[in-house]
Amino acid sequence: MDSLLPSALPQPLPAPATPVQLEALAADLRAAGLEPLRSSGELDQLAADGFVYSPVLQPLLQGRRAQLGVRAGSSQEVLAAAAACARHGVSLTLRGAGTGNYGQAIPLAGGLVLELSGMQRLLELDPRSGVFTAEAGILLGDLEQQLQARGRELRLLPSTVRSSSLAGYLAGGSSGIGSLRWGFLRDPGHLLGLEIVTVEANPRLLQLDAAEALAINHAYGCNGIITSATLASAAAVEWQQLVLEFPHWEQALTAAQQLPATALLLNMLCVLEAPVARLLPWPQGCPAATGTGHRLLLLAAPDALPALEALLPPLGGTLLWQAAQGTSRGIPLRELCWNHTTLHARSQNPAFTYLQLLLPQPEAPALAALRERWGDDVLWHLEAVRAQGQQRLACLPLVHWRGHEALDALITHATDLGCLLFNPHAITVEDGGLGGVDAAQVAAKARHDPAGLLNPGKLRGWLELA
Ligand SMILES: Cc1cc2nc3c(=O)[nH]c(=O)nc-3n(C[C@H](O)[C@H](O)[C@H](O)COP(=O)(O)OP(=O)(O)OC[C@H]3O[C@@H](n4cnc5c(N)ncnc54)[C@H](O)[C@@H]3O)c2cc1C
Incomplete structure (x- = not known):
């Protein structure tokens, strides 16, 4: 099988802008009241991204940066x-x-980087339906606070909720806290509309309905500039954070399969194999992981707690710690799950990288085969998700980096066992998670960016047309 790991940048890429083009661009930006950012420090800051988690992407993307930056505060x-x-x-x-994790916002061919950090408003919230519209650059943490003040919350959140933006999550993210209940961001019913700007000599400001917006969702900003988004929300819940411990891996796995199949209202369930748990910081008051116990992290509604207490002993679990979200000190549980697990593990040992897989069902035989073959080289971290209406287990295993060949062999073994790969070592939209070319994404690029100027190199379907 051919390697799924890139060894070069996608081609063809446009040439970087010439000094003449850049000066003309800067003059036009200034005439529109926008201040171009061009110092080395500013451009380096605009070139940081989570691609450093991938030893495959790092040598390809390190040092790639924009030639100019600019921050916009309005659709105009x-x-x-x-x-x-x-x-x-x-x-x-x-x-x-x-x-983003895969260099999604890193320009491969220089040019301008545009940040919408001045567009931060929650524009509208319908109190009856909970549907809201917010500007692209609003930080998810700020958005969440404003929704919670009105009895609502975001259905899906990345573990980077405190730092990431709404448009960045829609264009680059896919899942996260809430995926156990609400599935994935591209599932119909979450994104209900978008306002976008096209890239043309006379750009248009378009209002897209849910069906039209789908092509822009998870397209890495290759086929339209999102200026605001309309999404469904959920009724706010006072989520309780719980840390459970299981002496045996099989018990933790069974609990991860059985708890989401109950009527308990849960928003996140994450299982950390003992060696992973030992690498993480824990909330104040929660015992540090020093032994051989496997940990299961839960966000559960208050009314789930009595039933959970009764369910735990037969599952073999013990409740180690509990606190309402927002009241505990130190690290909150939602910054221990999803890719935050990788972040903390890498802060202990930067030689860790990771994978993202949806496990086949039944999960136990595939996991057992992977654990047996890869031993201590791969440490297991599971996340409960709802995929196409079914409760499933995704995983973000920590992988000791032993080179391209070993990673390729691990990916081949996992996919041969029936795992679905969401490759965090890929550059294009298609190779990262979508699997294949989505004709609707490519058609939207032709409509909204006919000259192919948006984030060149990231949409394989467009490159294949060139
Ligand atoms: C530790 C860690 C944990 C993470 N956990 C999760 C998780 O739980 N779930 C998850 O899905 N992701 C996760 N991620 C990935 C990432 O944090 C999220 O997807 C995040 O929401 C991206 O938002 P951002 O504002 O940082 O976007 P950026 O990284 O700035 O951009 C992401 C993509 O969106 C495009 N984009 C940005 N703004 C616009 C716009 N206005 N219009 C069109 N395109 C635009 C960019 O070009 C880029 O391609 C994690 C990453 C890290 C490092």
Whole structure:
């Protein structure tokens, strides 16, 4: 089988802008009241991203950065920046907070990086339906606070909720806290509409309905600039954080399969194999993981607690710690799950990288085969999710980096066992998670970015047309 790991940047890529193009672009931006950012420090800051978690991507993306940056505070300013790029033929990469994992916001061919950090407002919340519209650059943590003040909450959140932006999550993210209940961001019913700006000499401000917005969702900003988004929300719950411990891995796995199949209202369930638990910081008051126990982290509704107490002894679990979300000190549980587990493990040992897989059903035989073959080289971290209406287990195993060949062999073994790969060592939208070319994404690029200026190199379907 061919390697799924890139060894070079996707091609063809446009040439970086010439000094003449850059000066003309900067002059147009200034004329529109926008201040171009061009110092080395500013451009380096705009080139940071979680690609460093991948030893495959790091050598390919390190040092890639924009030639100019700019921050917009309104749709009018976004229109002006898009027009200037189209006029001078300069490529344009969008950036939220830069917490993406695969270099999604890293420009492969220089050009302009546009941040919408001045667009931070919650514009509308319908108190009856809970449907809200917010500007692209709002930080998810701020959005969450404003929704909670009105009895609502976001259905899905990345573990980077405190630092990442709404448009960055829609264009780059996929799942996270809430996925156990609500599935994935691209599932119909979450994203109900988008306002976008096209990249043309006379850019258009378009209102897309849910069906049209799907092509922009998880497209790495390759086929439209999101300026605001309309989403469904959920009724706010006072989530309780619980840390459980199980002496045996099989018990923790059984609990991860059985708890989401009950009527308990849960928002996150994460299982950490003992060696992973030992690498993590724990909330104040929660015992540090020093032994051989496997940990299961839960966010549960208050009314789930009595039933959970009764369920735990037969499952073999013990409750180690409990606190309402927002009241505990130190690290909250939602910053121990999803890719935050990898973050903490890498802070102990930067030689760790990771994978993202959806396990086949039944999970136990596939996991047992993987654990047996890979031993201590792969440490297990599971996340309960709802995939196409079914409760499933995803995993983000920590992988000791032993080179491309070993990672390829692990991926081949996992996929041969029936695991679905969401490859965090890929550059294009398709190779990262979508699996194949989505004709609707490519068609949307042709409509909204006919010259192919948005985030060049990231949409394989478009490159294949070139
Ligand atoms: C420790 C860690 C934990 C994480 N946990 C999760 C998780 O639980 N779930 C998850 O899904 N992801 C997770 N991620 C990935 C990432 O944090 C999230 O997807 C995050 O929401 C991205 O938001 P951002 O503002 O940082 O986007 P950025 O990284 O800035 O951008 C992401 C993509 O969106 C595009 N984009 C940004 N703004 C716009 C716009 N206005 N219009 C069009 N395109 C735009 C960018 O070009 C880029 O391609 C994690 C990453 C790390 C490092």
